[in-house]
Amino acid sequence: MSARPIATTRSAAGIPTQRLAVWWIIASEIVIFGGVLGSYIMHRLAHGIWADYAANTNPWIGLTNTFILLTSSLFAVLAHQAAERGDGKRAANLLYLTCLGGAMFLCVKGYEWSYEISHGMTITANTFWSFYYTAAGIHALHVIAGCIIMLFVAETAKKNLELHRVEIIGIYWHFVDVVWIFLFPLLYIAK
Amino acid sequence: MAESIPVGHADEHADHDHHEMTFSEKYIFPLDHKMIAMQYMFTGMFMALIGGFFSYAFRMQLAFPGMNVPGWGVVSPNDYNALVTNHGTIMIFWVAMPVLIAAFGNYLIPLMIGADDMVFPKINRLSYQIFLLSAIVILAAFFVEGGAFGGAWTAYPPLSTKAEYSLTGLGSTFWITAVFLEFVAFLLGGINFITTAMNARAPGMKMWDIPMVVWMIVIASILFMLSVGPLLAGGIMMIFDQQLGTAFFDPDRGGDPILWQHLFWFFGHPEVYVVLLPAIGITADVMCVFSRKKLFGYKTVLYTAIGTGVLSFTVWAHHQFVAGIDPRMANVFTVTTLLISVPIAEMLFVYIATLYGGSITLSTPMLWAMAFIFEFLIGGVTGIFLGASGNDIYMHDTYFVLAHFHYTFYPIAIIGTYAGFTFWFPKMFGKMMNDTLGKLHFWLTIIPFNMIFLPLFVLGAAGQHRRIYDFTNYPELAMPWQQDLRVLATVSLCVMLGAQLIFFYNAITSWISGPPAGKNPWNSNTLEWTAASPPPHGNWPEGLPTCYRGPYEYSHPEREEDFWPQNEPA
Numbered sequence: 206m207s208a209r210p211i212a213t214t215r216s217a218a219g220i221p222t223q224r225l226a227v228w229w230i231i232a233s234e235i236v237i238f239g240g241v242l243g244s245y246i247m248h249r250l251a252h253g254i255w256a257d258y259a260a261n262t263n264p265w266i267g268l269t270n271t272f273i274l275l276t277s278s279l280f281a282v283l284a285h286q287a288a289e290r291g292d293g294k295r296a297a298n299l300l301y302l303t304c305l306g307g308a309m310f311l312c313v314k315g316y317e318w319s320y321e322i323s324h325g326m327t328i329t330a331n332t333f334w335s336f337y338y339t340a341a342g343i344h345a346l347h348v349i350a351g352c353i354i355m356l357f358v359a360e361t362a363k364k365n366l367e368l369h370r371v372e373i374i375g376i377y378w379h380f381v382d383v384v385w386i387f388l389f390p391l392l393y394i395a396k
Numbered sequence: 397m398a399e400s401i402p403v404g405h406a407d408e409h410a411d412h413d414h415h416e417m418t419f420s421e422k423y424i425f426p427l428d429h430k431m432i433a434m435q436y437m438f439t440g441m442f443m444a445l446i447g448g449f450f451s452y453a454f455r456m457q458l459a460f461p462g463m464n465v466p467g468w469g470v471v472s473p474n475d476y477n478a479l480v481t482n483h484g485t486i487m488i489f490w491v492a493m494p495v496l497i498a499a500f501g502n503y504l505i506p507l508m509i510g511a512d513d514m515v516f517p518k519i520n521r522l523s524y525q526i527f528l529l530s531a532i533v534i535l536a537a538f539f540v541e542g543g544a545f546g547g548a549w550t551a552y553p554p555l556s557t558k559a560e561y562s563l564t565g566l567g568s569t570f571w572i573t574a575v576f577l578e579f580v581a582f583l584l585g586g587i588n589f590i591t592t593a594m595n596a597r598a599p600g601m602k603m604w605d606i607p608m609v610v611w612m613i614v615i616a617s618i619l620f621m622l623s624v625g626p627l628l629a630g631g632i633m634m635i636f637d638q639q640l641g642t643a644f645f646d647p648d649r650g651g652d653p654i655l656w657q658h659l660f661w662f663f664g665h666p667e668v669y670v671v672l673l674p675a676i677g678i679t680a681d682v683m684c685v686f687s688r689k690k691l692f693g694y695k696t697v698l699y700t701a702i703g704t705g706v707l708s709f710t711v712w713a714h715h716q717f718v719a720g721i722d723p724r725m726a727n728v729f730t731v732t733t734l735l736i737s738v739p740i741a742e743m744l745f746v747y748i749a750t751l752y753g754g755s756i757t758l759s760t761p762m763l764w765a766m767a768f769i770f771e772f773l774i775g776g777v778t779g780i781f782l783g784a785s786g787n788d789i790y791m792h793d794t795y796f797v798l799a800h801f802h803y804t805f806y807p808i809a810i811i812g813t814y815a816g817f818t819f820w821f822p823k824m825f826g827k828m829m830n831d832t833l834g835k836l837h838f839w840l841t842i843i844p845f846n847m848i849f850l851p852l853f854v855l856g857a858a859g860q861h862r863r864i865y866d867f868t869n870y871p872e873l874a875m876p877w878q879q880d881l882r883v884l885a886t887v888s889l890c891v892m893l894g895a896q897l898i899f900f901y902n903a904i905t906s907w908i909s910g911p912p913a914g915k916n917p918w919n920s921n922t923l924e925w926t927a928a929s930p931p932p933h934g935n936w937p938e939g940l941p942t943c944y945r946g947p948y949e950y951s952h953p954e955r956e957e958d959f960w961p962q963n964e965p966a
């Protein structure tokens with residue numbers, strides 16, 4: 206097995222390959238979430254009664270989670286800044302803080318869901334709750350995936366290697382954040 | 397995964413340039429784009445044999461109801477449903493997609509743009525492994541309780557979501573899981589193709605110097621990526637409906653079965669163009685080489701392909717004219733559907749103009765390429781009948797529809813693949829194929845193909861509905877002339893399937909003992925023909941090529957030779 210293919214080092218379009226790839230990943234993710242949320246919005250418009258179901262969601266918990274995710278995104282930006290300066294150690298620490306934000310988000314979500322499920326608002330209760338758990342669940346999977354990848358990136362960044370990856374995972378993390386910005390008003394605020 | 401051989405860690409050996417690769421590194425877990433392409437190609441061909449066998453089994457039942465079909469046995473109604481469903485699913489998702497996009501894309505993109513590999517070799521390998529897993533899952537469905545899914549390849553609810561209707565509680569979940577995994581595999585692969593073509597091009601290769609087939613695979617990957625998301629979401633909803641008891645698609649409990657149709661066809665119609673465009677691209681390359689002419693209107697083809705791609709997102713509801721959508725909405729979709737035939741016709745005209753005045757060699761790949769134009773034309777023209785909503789209400793779900801889309805998919809998936817395979821066979825295996833056997837195989841495939849599906853147009857126009865297991869139960873559909881046409885179609889199918897043995901014989905004997913091909917047997921311009929045949933690991937160990945001009949400079953007036961390779965300095 207020879208060293209890395211030369212293809213991986215080329216940049217004919219003038220954009221680093223990894224950044225290009227993450228934007229294409231995000232493009233394909235937008236249509237995945239677009240499919241879920243588009244279906245949800247169409248149903249919501251057709252069923253006025255869903256407003257009553259949605260009244261059972263707790264906007265304060267949603268707001269807390271929004272705040273947590275936005276803060277973690279700030280750490281991702283700071284990590285990128287540190288990586289640009291070549292300070293891998295600081296970048297890694299900031300990425301750990303970002304991960305901590307993701308973990309807190311998931312804990313709050315777990316608390317919220319266990320409360321709702323124990324009060325009869327399960328995924329099979331009605332179609333509103335099916336959409337609620339499916340949309341937020343797919344988003345939560347992205348949070349988990351982002352955290353896992355971020356731990357790997359931080360591991361190499363700590364040794365001052367592959368620092369460009371800090372920016373890539375940051376772009377992805379901002380996307381996960383933006384999806385939540387759409388989910389929060391649609392699932393919690395619109396009553 | 398069946399193989400349990402440990403994977404060699406590529407990174408550990410990064411500093412040994414001439415590390416001898418183990419068998420599993422080279423053939424089972426390769427990082428080399430050519431070997432991954434071969435994995436896709438052979439998996440696709442294996443699945444094509446299975447899909448072809450399924451069509452044989454259910455066509456025998458249609459021609460000779462209740463017969464003990466050799467190789468399958470008596471086809472029960474449940475068998476019949478599972479066979480037609482999986483024939484469709486396998487032929488589109490496990491044959492057309494892996495062969496046309498993944499195999500040709502993996503093989504051709506790095507070679508044609510002058511790179512030594514894809515930009516993400518490990519993601520490439522992962523993509524194939526997920527694809528292989530999905531193929532195992534779809535086949536495994538035949539061995540679970542209740543058998544494989546039998547609710548048609550479109551999987552409309554409630555057939556797909558309620559076990560009491562489809563009688564395949566597990567089979568339907570296997571089906572949607574396999575389709576889901578397959579999409580994930582192609583999303584990973586597609587990102588690789590797009591970024592490779594964008595970023596890893598040889599020095600000097602500008603946008604308009606990229607060979608058409610690479611452009612088409614890239615456009616197809618973008619189309620796939622932008623259309624499959626809603627169906628991935630729909631797949632999750634369907635699995636929840638089947639296994640958790642949610643009601644996304646159940647109108648009794650607040651859901652909507654039409655939602656699935658929208659999610660499916662929003663992907664399903666662009667999907668036609670996802671597999672069509674690579675075949676169109678292959679045809680362009682083959683035609684220019686064997687007519688020794690520059691492609692008539694390179695940019696025209698490109699712009700019409702992009703136009704087709706954009707329009708393909710606006711036509712999906714023409715599959716749902718009888719599903720209860722608003723007739724005013726149906727009018728809109730009729731207009732967009734008829735519009736999309738304009739760019740496609742434009743492409744076919746460009747190809748005919750390319751042939752005009754060329755010095756045409758009727759080699760085997762050229763025959764396939766020309767057959768593609770001819771047969772696809774029939775598919776396109778019959779599509780206009782079905783795109784008009786008024787007419788579609790009569791034609792919907794008849795054999796006319798079935799014959800129509802086989803006249804599109806067959807040229808794409810079979811004829812286009814054979815054009816590409818016979819054209820690049822010398823590059824892939826370093827040997828020439830036997831031209832006489834190739835032509836025999838061509839005629840014994842094309843003539844029976846038309847004899848299968850032309851009768852089905854007639855039967856469909858006479859009102860023969862799809863998805864009927866035994867026509868003897870319907871006296872008005874079991875008249876002697878109708879049964880005769882069914883027998884004709886089935887016999888033609890058997891001849892056509894048998895003729896594929898010629899192809900396999902030809903490919904295998906040529907691979908073993910064909911005459912050596914040399915680097916550039918067709919006197920072609922594009923970069924892959926400047927590498928050794930077959931190209932070694934890294935493609936050009938002596939140094940990667942530089943590009944100086946467009947791919948189709950044939951019969952240039954200022955040159956003695958009638959071709960002008962892209963890497964030759966002026």
